[in-house]
Amino acid sequence: MVLKRRVLIAVGGGIAAYKICEVVSTLFKIGVEIKVILTDSAQQFITPLTLATLSRHPAYTDDHFWQPTHSRPLHIDLGEWADLIAIAPLTANTLAKLAHGIADNLLTNTVLASTCPVLLAPAMNTDMWEQQVVQRNWQQVLTDSRFHGMHTALGLLACDRVGAGRMAEPPEIVAYVQSLLHTAGKRDLVGKQVLISAGGTREHLDPVRFIGNPSTGKMGLALAQAALHRGARVTLVHGPASWDVPLGVQAIPVMSAEQMRASMVQFLPNADMIIMSAAVADVKPQYYSKEKLAKKALPQSLPLEPVPDIVAELARLKQPHQQLIGFAAQTGDIVTPALEKLYSKNLDAIVANPIDEPNSGFGSDNNQAIFLDKQGQKREISPCSKLEMAHHIFDLLHN
Ligand code: C5P
Numbered sequence: 001m002v003l004k005r006r007v008l009i010a011v012g013g014g015i016a017a018y019k020i021c022e023v024v025s026t027l028f029k030i031g032v033e034i035k036v037i038l039t040d041s042a043q044q045f046i047t048p049l050t051l052a053t054l055s056r057h058p059a060y061t062d063d064h065f066w067q068p069t070h071s072r073p074l075h076i077d078l079g080e081w082a083d084l085i086a087i088a089p090l091t092a093n094t095l096a097k098l099a100h101g102i103a104d105n106l107l108t109n110t111v112l113a114s115t116c117p118v119l120l121a122p123a124m125n126t127d128m129w130e131q132q133v134v135q136r137n138w139q140q141v142l143t144d145s146r147f148h149g150m151h152t153a154l155g156l157l158a159c160d161r162v163g164a165g166r167m168a169e170p171p172e173i174v175a176y177v178q179s180l181l182h183t184a185g186k187r188d189l190v191g192k193q194v195l196i197s198a199g200g201t202r203e204h205l206d207p208v209r210f211i212g213n214p215s216t217g218k219m220g221l222a223l224a225q226a227a228l229h230r231g232a233r234v235t236l237v238h239g240p241a242s243w244d245v246p247l248g249v250q251a252i253p254v255m256s257a258e259q260m261r262a263s264m265v266q267f268l269p270n271a272d273m274i275i276m277s278a279a280v281a282d283v284k285p286q287y288y289s290k291e292k293l294a295k296k297a298l299p300q301s302l303p304l305e306p307v308p309d310i311v312a313e314l315a316r317l318k319q320p321h322q323q324l325i326g327f328a329a330q331t332g333d334i335v336t337p338a339l340e341k342l343y344s345k346n347l348d349a350i351v352a353n354p355i356d357e358p359n360s361g362f363g364s365d366n367n368q369a370i371f372l373d374k375q376g377q378k379r380e381i382s383p384c385s386k387l388e389m390a391h392h393i394f395d396l397l398h399n
Contacts, residue, residue, distance in 0.1 A: 005181055006033045008082035010107045011051070013041020014089040015158040016123035016167035020046065023088065023170045024054040027177060035078065036060065037107050039094070065106035075106055079114030084180050087111075089123030089167050092134050098147070099137035117185030121150045121173055126163030146185065148229070150176060151247035168247055175246075175387055179229035182391045187231035188398060194227040195271035196220050197264060199239030201257045203284030203307065206293045211304075214362040215279035217241045219327070219353075219386050223275055224249050226390035235271070237263045239278060257281055257307035264310055268317055273397070275325045276311040277351075279362075283307060315346040323397060325349045331356040335370055335378075342372055349373035351381075351393060359383065371396050 009024060011017050027034055034055040038048055040062055048059035058064070065074050087094065087107070094107065098120075103109040111118060120141070128134060129152060141147050150173070153166040168176075198220020202210040217238050224236045225246050235250040237260055245251035252267070254260045257280045268274065286303040311326045318324055326347045328338040331354065338352030353369040355361035360368045360383060368383040371393065381392045 005031065006035075006081055006083045007177055007181070008035050008037065008078055008085045008110070009051075009055075010037045010085060010087045010110070011039065011042040011046065012087060012089050012091040012094045012107070013039055013044060014091050014123045014167075015045060016089040017042050017045040019167065019170050020088055021050060021054055023173050024051055026170065026174045028055060030178075032177070032181070035081065037078070037110060039105055039107050041091070060106060062105050065109070075109035075113045078110045082114055082116050083184075084116050084119065084177060085111060085114060086119040086121070086173065086177055088119075088121035088173055090120045092124050092128050092131075095120075095122065095134065095137050095141065099140040115146070117146055117148060117180050119148045119150065119173075119176055119180060121168050122152055122165070123167030124165045125157060125159050126161050126165045129165035145187065148176070148180060148185065153247055169244070172246055175225045176229055178385070178387055179226060179391065182388060183230060189227055189394070190231035192232045192272045193235070193270050194232040195235050195237070195264065195267050195274045196223050196227070197237045197260060197276050197278035197310070198224070199241050200279045201239050201260055201281045201307075202255050203257065203281045204255075204288060205285040205302070206289040206291065208292050211281055211284065213279045213281065215239070216363045217278075218243070218363070218365065219367060219389070220275075220277040221246075222386035222390040223277060223393070225387060226394055230394060235267050237267070237278075257284065257310065261308045261310045261313065264314060265317065268314055268322075271322060273323045273325065274314055274318065276314070277327045279329060280310055281307055309345070311347065312345045323348045325351065325393070325397070328352045329355045329361060335372070338370070338372055342374060347374070349397065
């Protein structure tokens with residue numbers, strides 16, 4: 001398989017252009033080959049030199065486009081070269097041109113001279129973003145399946161307004177780029193509702209002390225990103241986390257296993273796929289004190305009681321058309337206990353991942369696993385980023 005990893009970043013003229021340095025720098029570090037186009041107005045905010053230095057390639061402008069020295073037209077060369085084009089920030093002006101097929105600069109000519117997926121990260125003042133004509137253009141562009149639109153965020157804008165129209169943050173753009181490189185723009189989860197649990201639960205003894213585990217929820221976050229980027233509607237029920245929930249994902253923060261159970265059961269009926277990647281505590285303290293216990297009042301031994309097995313309950317409640325996938329974080333032999341859980345908990349598939357291997361498991365950005373399903377499929381997923389692993393899981397669930 002040829003690894004697709006050539007990304008053309010096209011920068012429009014908005015103040016969010018400065019954030020593209022981080023996108024280019026991060027993509028370069030993870031091995032993506034990058035070329036950059038800047039519109040005339042983008043160069044008012046950021047220089048070609050900055051982006052050429054970060055991308056280790058020339059950064060192209062309309063001056064290059066009109067130079068008579070090229071053997072082949074530059075927009076054709078760039079359009080054929082790119083596996084993916086990411087336009088960020090996408091301005092109202094460039095959006096309008098895309099919506100109407102206008103080609104009057106290097107950026108718009110290159111889009112028309114290419115066939116690869118195009119990722120769009122709009123950024124503009126709230127009133128501009130909410131104009132009927134801008135929203136019409138946005139909806140118009142998105143009717144073409146080659147265009148993948150990112151949500152804008154609510155927040156403080158450079159014009160001192162607080163509202164919609166803020167560009168997605170660089171890590172989210174980078175994740176979307178990685179997803180589209182993996183899927184080549186395939187949207188195989190359109191129309192599907194995916195329900196994911198992520199992170200660890202906390203079982204409190206008092207307001208400050210709890211039984212927990214080191215799960216950071218990064219695997220569940222990656223599953224949510226992958227599902228969203230493949231076109232699904234996503235609900236993410238998650239324990240305490242240090243990351244931002246991707247724009248467009250419905251987030252349900254919870255603390256205890258009981259709260260997680262209640263949310264998962266609530267959202268189960270509408271879900272097509274349910275993925276329990278959360279590390280749920282197995283036990284909780286028998287007694288809970290609403291007041292913080294004084295050190296001398298702490299019990300010498302802690303009576304415990306089991307928490308509900310959420311995935312087993314979901315398996316009892318689910319309909320035949322719903323797919324239920326569990327995770328099994330293990331040390332040593334990871335396959336035998338995972339197979340036992342696959343059948344005893346009545347799951348459709350389970351992802352067994354080692355937590356005693358370097359660079360995988362809790363807190364790591366990478367993972368490795370063995371995917372097992374009730375049809376007897378057994379597939380090894382070699383060490384890779386958690387986002388890539390999430391895509392491998394969705395690929396396997398579809399086969
Ligand atoms: O803890 P265990 O290894 O049994 O976890 C296997 C699967 O069961 C995971 O998908 C986990 O999210 C789920 N689980 C659960 N409720 C629990 C414990 C685990 O849903 N109380």
